[in-house]
Amino acid sequence: MERIPILKMGDFLLVTIQVDMHDRLVTTLQDDLTLMISRSGATGVLIDISSLDMVDSFIGRMIGNIAGMSRVLDAETVVVGMRPAVAITLVELGLSLPGVRTALDVEKGMALLRSATRRRSGEADDGRDEG
């Protein structure tokens, strides 16, 4: 099982992190995800970390990087399902995940993405086409 599945749900992509991440798996995930955003035109990415009961700076950086890549591809990132202990660890590690939104569960995350997308599409309609 060498790659993390990315599930398409309407305009959003859902990634569930369940396994221990290592360098190569992270690279594969970033490749797959960016490819899938550009192919599907997804406007949001949900990263579910509810099965992680620990994070380290590696995972924190990975989430930040994914959010950055998604943003330049015109998709918002929401991290969902964070456990209380993980929140404590992240702040203690000095990783406040700037630019990453969070929500308690997938449903709330999708609602957040929907309202963010609606607001954005009100501001500008075709930001994706300028590249």
Add this chain to the structure above:
Amino acid sequence: MERIPILKMGDFLLVTIQVDMHDRLVTTLQDDLTLMISRSGATGVLIDISSLDMVDSFIGRMIGNIAGMSRVLDAETVVVGMRPAVAITLVELGLSLPGVRTALDVEKGMALLRSATRRRSGEADDGRDEG
């Protein structure tokens, strides 16, 4: 990471299988899932196996059992994301997954569940309350 996360999406529950399953993990998943169906009143369960590139009779039986348990709790099960090679192996193993519906991806699976639920709720309204 000792349990598989179950994500609630509207009336349905989504389980993504990513890790190698062993006896205890399967038991935990069945406990969690049945508890979550009865608590949330979910009417459908989606099992995503897109990251499995192999199945054995153990996994096949697990899927069948989960479908059976869900059914007695009044929820339909749909297996999504099956790879072609997995379909071949399942049939070669003699596991045709009776009583389990399948769909190519999560979106199609949710559409299938929605139509099945609608049809069922037309037939009988309160089957759940008779126990």
